[in-house]
Amino acid sequence: QVQLVESGGGVVQPGGSLRLSCAPSGFSEFTFSRYGMHWVRQAPGKGLEWVAFIGYDGSKKYYADSVKGRFTISRDNSKNTLYLQMNSLRVEDTAVYYCAKELAMGYYCDYWGQGTLVTVSS
Amino acid sequence: EIVLTQSPGTLSLSPGERATLSCRASQSVSSNFLAWYQQKPGQAPRLLIYDTSSRATGIPDRFSGSGSGPDFTLTISRLEPEDFAVYYCQQYGSSLWTFGQGTKVEIK
Numbered sequence: 001q002v003q004l005v006e007s008g009g010g011v012v013q014p015g016g017s018l019r020l021s022c023a024p025s026g027f028s029e030f031t032f033s034r035y036g037m038h039w040v041r042q043a044p045g046k047g048l049e050w051v052a053f054i055g056y057d058g059s060k061k062y063y064a065d066s067v068k069g070r071f072t073i074s075r076d077n078s079k080n081t082l083y084l085q086m087n088s089l090r091v092e093d094t095a096v097y098y099c100a101k102e103l104a105m106g107y108y109c110d111y112w113g114q115g116t117l118v119t120v121s122s
Numbered sequence: 123e124i125v126l127t128q129s130p131g132t133l134s135l136s137p138g139e140r141a142t143l144s145c146r147a148s149q150s151v152s153s154n155f156l157a158w159y160q161q162k163p164g165q166a167p168r169l170l171i172y173d174t175s176s177r178a179t180g181i182p183d184r185f186s187g188s189g190s191g192p193d194f195t196l197t198i199s200r201l202e203p204e205d206f207a208v209y210y211c212q213q214y215g216s217s218l219w220t221f222g223q224g225t226k227v228e229i230k
Contacts, residue, residue, distance in 0.1 A: 038219070040167075048159070048167060048210055050219035062217045065123070098166055103178075107214040108157045110178060112166035 002111040003028045004099050009116030016089050016120070022082040022099030022113055030111075033077035036060075036102035038109050039084050041095035041118075051097070052084065053106055067093075089120045124148055124215050126222035134230040141198040143225045145211035150191045155214040158187055158196045161224075162207045170209075171196060201227070 003025040012018050020039070024032055039051040052073040053062045061073055072085040082099055096117050100109030125148040135141055145156070154174040159167040169178040171187035174194060184199040198205055206229050211222040 047224045048161075048212075048221040050212075050221065053219065064218070103169065104172060107155045107219075108169060108172045108212070109159075109167075110169045110172075112168075114166055 001028065002030045002101060004101065004111060004113035006097065006099050006113045006116040009097065009118045011119045011121060012089055013122050014089060014091055014120055017085070017087045018089065018118060020084040020086065020097055020099075020116060020118070022084075023080055030101065032080040033057075036106040037073075037075065037082045038100045038102065038106075039073060039082075040098045040100055040109065040112075041093075042098070042115075043092075043095045046095075049095070053102070054082070055106070086118070089118075091120050094118060094120045123218055124151065124213055124220055126211050126213060126220055128209075128211060128222035128225045130225060131223075132226045132228060134228050135201055136230045137201050137203055139201050141196075141201055141205070141227055143196040143198075143209055143227075145189075145194040145196070145222050147192040147194075147213060151194075151213045152215045154190055156187075156189070156194050157212045158185075159210045159212065160205075160207045161210065167210065198227075 006022045008020040036055045054073045070088045074083045096115040098115045099113045101111040103110035127146045129144045158171040161167040175187045186197045208224045208226045
């Protein structure tokens with residue numbers, strides 16, 4: 001059983017910053033350092049939007065054009081934790097942010113956290 | 123960037139009926155790297171199908187995927203009450219991942 005828990009969401013003003021974290025729960029049965037991880041977001045009432053991917057060792061990082069240059073994905077395998085540093089936040093970044101474990105070389109997301117809500121508002 | 127267009131936007135069916143959902147890509151999907159996810163209100167998405175036609179762990183065999191190139195299909199052979207949800211297709215190509223806009227399967 002794989003369980004992921006996101007944290008760090010909240011309300012921030014436009015132009016502000018926030019850092020999200022994602023970690024396997026204490027009951028999770030997978031070796032975090034062996035898998036790539038994704039961030040995917042969902043604006044209220046809207047569909048899914050892929051945000052970023054990081055390889056198992058952090059050497060590969062890819063971003064959606066909508067966040068490139070503003071968001072940074074990283075991981076600390078010694079702490080079994082995934083991060084998303086979000087800078088220069090915009091109103092349109094308001095969404096539930098999910099972390100997800102990769103399947104099949106990163107092409108898909110097979111286990112997802114329950115998400116953390118980020119609201120960008122003045 | 124490959125754009126995925128799902129149709130129909132909403133599918134109204136009764137339990138026991140067959141559901142056919144379509145996902146069309148703006149260009150050919152490399153190596154058929156296409157997946158389907160199910161999402162219920164207030165829940166995270168769940169992976170159903172990957173590599174076009176492979177069922178994810180624990181997914182019942184009433185769910186099946188098919189297709190190639192730009193056209194892909196998710197079929198639910200006989201709808202169960204728990205299958206009424208929103209379904210998304212997703213593709214990978216050139217270090218970018220994209221989702222379709224979703225199809226809602228609702229009870230008629």
